[in-house]
Each structure stands twice: as structure tokens, then as C-alpha cells.
Amino acid sequence: MDYLKVKGSILVVSGPSGSGKTSLARAVCEELGEKAYFSISTTTRPKREGERDGVDYFFVTKEEFLKDIEEGYFLEWAEVHGNFYGTSKKQINEALNQGKIVFLDIDVQGHEAVRAAYPDIVTSVFVTTKDKHTLIERLKNRGTETEDTLEIRMINALHEMKKIPEYDYLLINDDFEESKKYLKSVAISSLIKRSKYDLEKFINYWKGS
Ligand code: 5GP
Numbered sequence: 001m002d003y004l005k006v007k008g009s010i011l012v013v014s015g016p017s018g019s020g021k022t023s024l025a026r027a028v029c030e031e032l033g034e035k036a037y038f039s040i041s042t043t044t045r046p047k048r049e050g051e052r053d054g055v056d057y058f059f060v061t062k063e064e065f066l067k068d069i070e071e072g073y074f075l076e077w078a079e080v081h082g083n084f085y086g087t088s089k090k091q092i093n094e095a096l097n098q099g100k101i102v103f104l105d106i107d108v109q110g111h112e113a114v115r116a117a118y119p120d121i122v123t124s125v126f127v128t129t130k131d132k133h134t135l136i137e138r139l140k141n142r143g144t145e146t147e148d149t150l151e152i153r154m155i156n157a158l159h160e161m162k163k164i165p166e167y168d169y170l171l172i173n174d175d176f177e178e179s180k181k182y183l184k185s186v187a188i189s190s191l192i193k194r195s196k197y198d199l200e201k202f203i204n205y206w207k208g209s
Helices: 021-035 062-070 089-097 108-117 132-142 147-161 176-192 199-208
Strands: 009-014 036-038 074-080 083-088 101-105 122-128 169-172
Touching: 009 021, 009 089, 009 108, 009 176, 021 036, 021 101, 021 176, 036 089, 062 074, 062 083, 074 089, 074 108, 083 089, 083 108, 089 101, 101 176, 108 122, 122 147, 122 176, 132 147, 169 176
Parallel strands: 009 101, 009 122, 036 101, 122 169
Antiparallel strands: 074 083
């Protein structure tokens, strides 16, 4: 199968905080089991109640994060809402070599960087709510935001929405189960993206078989 440039694929899932993208991506990843790998990011953001180190994120100090940048640990990193977030390179490459669908729950800056690094194997989905009101309600119900952080997240949401044209798919997450089906089918389809193949090699192989 050396006509495949990379065995696996990358599925970038972005969208405003509160759009449900993380729950969707994790749920689909779980359904896909061995076929999928959910990348756990490193962050300097304080841990929220109920979050676990090494499960939700690798929580580090700003000093540790800066050291990781220096040591070339990240495929991409960005400052989001005043905190640093980064995607580590090593685990992703391992999962790609194993033919897995690598889920990246990252912001619009991360999407741009990952697409530039892996143009042939990235498929991207932007997840959002059907309107602004729904997003505000979801963030309030989550109970993790103060008035200030809610405002920052709403400003950022609109800024992120303007990047929708850069994405392959737009998923308006109104019904979780329905959205899960869409995301799962996009994830599976990402494995047969045409640009993953070295077509010259494939045609030569096909001719000679
Ligand atoms: P939260 O603080 O709500 O967990 O995440 C805030 C934002 O940071 C979300 O849009 C999330 O997708 C994004 N994010 C999480 N991890 C990474 C990462 O490794 N890189 C980038 N660029 N963004 C990330």
C-alpha cells in the first residue's frame, strides 16, 4: 500500500466554546474505537472542575509550555482567550502511521497551521450553534464562565465564525445525535480522501497487478 502518502487522516474540529464540538468529537471517537485517536492538547489554562490531567488536557505552567515550544514539541500552538494551547507532534505521527483518524479539537489558528503542515490529509469541520442566543445559554448552563470570560468567548466566537470559509464542512449542532452521525460519516470518509493517494504510484501498481 505504498501508494498511500499517509495511512491515517486528520480530522480538525473547530468552533466556538459551547458549540458542543468537544463532546461531539469525543463521542464519535469513542464509537470509532481503535480506528480513531483523540489528540490531547497541552494547555496553560487553569483546570476546570471535573477536568482531569492527561484526559482532558495536559495542564502545564506557562514556563513549561514555553520550554516545550523551544524543544519543538508542538505541531502547532496558539494563544486562545489569553491562555496557551498546543498539539504535540509525536503521538499524532504515531497514530497516523497506524492508519488512525486523528481528531484535533483546535481553534481556527490551529486549523490553519495543521492544514499548512499536512495539506493532503486534513479534513475540517466547523461546529456551531444555530444562533448566538443558544451559544450564550449553553455557556451559562455550563457554569464555567464569569461575566468577563463569557464576553471574551462571545467576541472570539464571532471572530471564529468568520473563518468558516476555510473549512470543508459546516455542522450546525442543533440535535446532538444527528450531528454525531454527520461527524462520524465525515470522519470515516476522511480516510479515502483523494489527495491521500500518490495517484501515479497507484495507477502504476494497478496496471501491473
Ligand atoms: P477550552 O478552554 O474551552 O477547553 O478551549 C478553548 C479553545 O482552544 C477551543 O476552541 C479549543 O478548540 C482550542 N484548543 C484546544 N486545544 C488546542 C490546541 O492544541 N491548539 C489550538 N490551536 N487550539 C486548541
